[in-house]
Amino acid sequence: MTEKYKLKTNNENFGDWITLYKDVLSHYNIKFIPESRQTDAEIFESDLVINLNEFFEKRNNEIKASIIRIYGDVVQLSNDLEIQNLKCCGIILIAARRFEI
Numbered sequence: 001m002t003e004k005y006k007l008k009t010n011n012e013n014f015g016d017w018i019t020l021y022k023d024v025l026s027h028y029n030i031k032f033i034p035e036s037r038q039t040d041a042e043i044f045e046s047d048l049v050i051n052l053n054e055f056f057e058k059r060n061n062e063i064k065a066s067i068i069r070i071y072g073d074v075v076q077l078s079n080d081l082e083i084q085n086l087k088c089c090g091i092i093l094i095a096a097r098r099f100e101i
Contacts (some may be wrong), residue, residue, distance in 0.1 A: 020046045042067040052077040066090040
């Protein structure tokens with residue numbers, strides 16, 4: 001492999017997923033656009049790194065949708081994450097390659 005296509009792994013931010021993905025996307029000139037949609041019935045969030053604490057804080061824990069779908073390569077949460085009760089028969093679907101606490 002030529003030097004042009006080698007990604008340097010001695011980056012001091014290697015454990016920082018957001019910085020790592022930004023560097024990789026920039027290095028290989030890959031366009032990635034996160035997606036976020038919200039309706040009365042559903043919330044959809046898709047990104048390379050999603051912090052669940054920030055996700056729920058952004059909505060002030062006032063979620064009226066009964067379906068929440070979250071897709072991320074890395075999903076981060078903390079021990080003190082609080083999620084409000086959803087509407088009757090509500091569902092949260094989270095798909096990720098890696099979960100970090």
